[in-house]
Amino acid sequence: MTSVSRPALHIAITTGEPAGVGPELTAMALAGAAVHWPDVCFTVLGDAALLEARAHAVGVDWAALVGSRVKIGHRPLAVPSVAGRLDAANGRYVLALLDDAIDGALAGTFDAIVTAPLQKSTINDAGVPFTGHTEYLAERTHTARVVMMLAGTGVRPLRVALATTHLPLKDVPAAITIDSLLETLTIVDHDLRRDFGLPVPRILVTGLNPHAGENGYLGREEIDTIAPALAQANARGIDARGPYPADTLFQPRHLDEADCVLAMFHDQGLPVLKYATFGEGVNVTLGLPIVRTSVDHGTALDLAGTGRADAGSLIAAIDTAVSMARNRRAG
The missing domain is CATH 3.40.718.10 (Isopropylmalate Dehydrogenase)
Incomplete structure (x- = not known):
């Protein structure tokens, strides 16, 4: 044949x-x-x-x-x-x-x-x-929700996806809901499997507040929104973990076991990635019916x-x- x-x-x-x-x-x-x-x-x-x-x-x-x-x-x-x-x-x-x-x-x-x-x-x-x-x-x-992810290339690729994108900082907390986070995690998990060949992606999720809210003393979004969204994602078979304090999450001992970090807002995750990979990073739009990538600058x-x-x-x-x-x- x-x-x-x-x-x-x-x-x-x-x-x-x-x-x-x-x-x-x-x-x-x-x-x-x-x-x-x-x-x-x-x-x-x-x-x-x-x-x-x-x-x-x-x-x-x-x-x-x-x-x-x-x-x-x-x-x-x-x-x-x-x-x-x-x-x-x-x-x-x-x-x-x-x-x-x-x-x-x-x-x-x-x-x-x-x-x-x-x-x-x-x-x-x-x-x-x-x-x-x-x-x-x-x-x-006509895509209801897309996810911005920047990926650093190399031997140990670093991927950072965003729960919110180009919003003023004052508007970020209201934009983060249980449903929106669950949708975002579902898109990230699905596209990492289909487009990046990762059989079971491991996603680490940051908190919104300093020290991930410090058990509610520095904000309750981690308790009231992020943790419930992670629980629902886990129930769907998505390996999403957190919420972790963003200031300590980006360390090799955490990232070595992760396929992607989901940050809550633009300037929480991207400065770290761009510092590590600027000039060799890639902007990927997840959730689209088409493949789209771009530069990191x-x-x-x-x-x-x-x-x-x-x-x-x-x-x-x-x-x-x-x-x-x-x-x-x-x-």
């Missing part, structure tokens, strides 16, 4: 804010595509002339790179872009690139999307209310066009997207 080979994986890369480092990092990352990902096809979404110019600025032969494995999904800029100089006129262009990637992934054209950084302020200045990639992806894919306007930006995080994001897409195919 003759086996039928499956088509190569097809990954879309959105090049993000045109004044930032996204276009040149894409060129730098894909310069090694033939070696790193010989069985993967890429569609780079952005203005073709901009991509060629920024590639040239960092010494990448863009014309030689584009071919059977790397194609351009051309969408023209609204106005010419200058490296390092934001222009709200291109805010809707950035969103259009993201829409093209999402539509292609939902249609099955792309197996995954990788997003270069965008500038939230430019999109808002263009008249489009915008909180971030994570929230926009949830809205566009912003637009770096001061580095745009200089050739000094590091493509390590984008390369790691592509690696992770390829691995996740393969796991979904195998499943």
